[in-house]
Every structure is written in C-alpha cells, then in structure tokens.
Amino acid sequence: MPEFLAIQQDTPTGIAVTASRIYWLAHASTETAAVFSALLDGGDALLVSTGPGLASTSLALNDSTIFWSTSNTAGTPVSVLSAPIEGDAGSIVVIEPSGSTTFFAADSANVYWAWPGDYPDAGGNLIAGTGRIYVAQGDGGAPVVLVSGQNAPLSVAVDSEHIYWTNGGTVAAAFADGAIMRALLDGGEVMAIASPQSLPSMIVVDSNNAYWIEAFLNLPSGKGLDGGALVTVGLDGGVPLTLASSPTLVSALGIASDGTNVYWTNPIDGTVMSVGVDGGDLVMIARGQTIPCGIAVDATSVYWTNSGNLGQANGQVRKAPK
Secondary structure (H helix, E strand, C coil), X not given: CCEEEEEEECCCCCEEECCCEEEEEEECCCCEEEEEEEXXXXXXXXXXXXXXXXXXXXXXXXXXXXXXXXXXXCCCEEEXXXXXXXXXXXXXXXXXXXXXXXXXXXXXXEEEEEECCCCCCCCCXXXXXCEEEEEEECCCCCCEEEEEEECCEEEEEECCCEEEEEECCCHHHCCCCEEEEEEECCCXXXXXXXXXXXXXXXXXXXXXEEEEEEEEEEHHHCXXXXXXXXXXXXXCCCCCEEEEEECCHHHCCCEEECCCEEEEEECCCCEEEEEECCCCCCEEEECCCCCEEEEEECCCEEEEEECCCCCCCCXXXXXXXX
C-alpha cells in the first residue's frame, strides 16, 4: 500500500532522492516555484529554496546542489535555478539557458539541456536540423553548445562519460525519423544508438541501457497520438527492445531505472508501473493516483509525485515498496 510522504502540495512535479532525503518541486505561489525536502520515511516538509516562475517538470541533484526548472505563465520553460542541497533558501544561481529546460540532467559539475530548434519555417514548424544540446557550469555561467544540427531534441540524460538525448524527428517525416543519440560529455563522437524511432521523448539511462518513451502517431487519420511504448537499447547501440506499450504510455511524465526494473508514471490512467529491463510482465505499483508525474527509485522503494488538480493544493508525494 503506498504511503503518503507529503500532502496538500500545490502541483508537485519533479522528484529526486538521496540516501536519506527526498526532494520535490512544486508551486509556492502563482509566481514562485519551490523545492521541498523530507526524510525518506516522511515527516515535516522543509523548504529548500524558492525562485521566480512556475514549477516546470524537471529536478536534478548532484552531491552538493539541487537544480530545477521554471516556466512562465504560458508554460514555456525559461530558466534553470540552483541552490545548495542542504537548504540555503537565500542562495540561488539562475542559469539563463538558450533553449528548453523542461527535461534536463546534471552531473557533478554541469547542467545539460536540449533546445528543440528554431522556428518557424514556412509552415510554422520547427526548422529541421536546428536543434541543439547545451551545457552550463552548475554554479552559473554562459551556456555552451555541445552538439548542433539535431532534429527536435527533447530530453537528455548523462552518465560518467556520455550525454544521451532523444531527437523527436521532423515534421516532414511525421516524426517517424526520430533517434536516440549519444555523445561524449565534451560534445565529441556524436552517434545514433537507436534509429529510426517515432517521436521519442523522455529518456533515462542506467549502467547498461538507455530507456525512452516512444509516441505512435496516426496523423492521416486525424487521431493524432495512437499510444506509446517504453523502449530500451544498450548504451553502445543495437536493436531496440519494446518493454511495454499501451494507449496511455504516450503520456508518461516520469521514468526511472534501478538496473533491474524500469518504472514510469501514467497520468492519463493514474497508474505507476514497472517492468523488468529485459521485458516480462508489467507490475502495477499504484493505481487511482491523481496525475502521477515525477518518479524516482532507491534500493527499496519507488517515490512519485501526484500533481493533483491545478490550483487546489491537493498534490501528494508518495512512496511504495518495489
């Protein structure tokens, strides 16, 4: 039975865990985002830091710093904020990125994100081949382009040697020419580890594999999205393996892996799910959730945010055994 770690939260979204604490992103007011923290077993929620803008969907940690993204009232990501992880609410570094920061990643020194591309072209769409991957120092500094010439990059992940990202594809190909990409952390040796893919979005990596959400489009029928899939491939590339597929998977807002299983949230049907990294039966960790969003795992538990109803402060942070 899932436990409540925090209740009466205003639209909690991104989430991350350390060995002793859980952190989540939520709205502090109509114009302010906040990061909160609690012990892994619950207890009083502590304010870590606040910053201007609405809470977006991404939260990342390294050993000393917490990073989060904010958006303006139109929902467009506008900046990445950071603060000491131990919770000095008065110390914020604002990184003003050139691009989208809805989903980003951090390592011990830097923050990484994707810019889908320049627009509009003659049809009012993104201009193909203008997407970029950016990096900035975690303590502030001007963004630097790591990789250019990409087709609608959407989400990034990093490990100790590489950065990985999803290329959503091009309008001309109805986004059926997407790809999973990899490069060294200095931007060198760019390669596709899986292609073609249909509008891949969120990505996460563990020590062996990359995992992402793929969207199936049915544009000629007028139906738009026909569902989605959770797909994996080895970090050096190979033949992609579909781990799960369903009409609701296309909406997944959170994805995590512990190297044994992959976990994700389904906001459309209110479920939190898992499957083995090699496939197999799907496991329902929780159902009846109100817009489950961010997700994180540690050795024993799965943690997620329920965003709840906008403006009603009925969001939650929950925990369940694996």
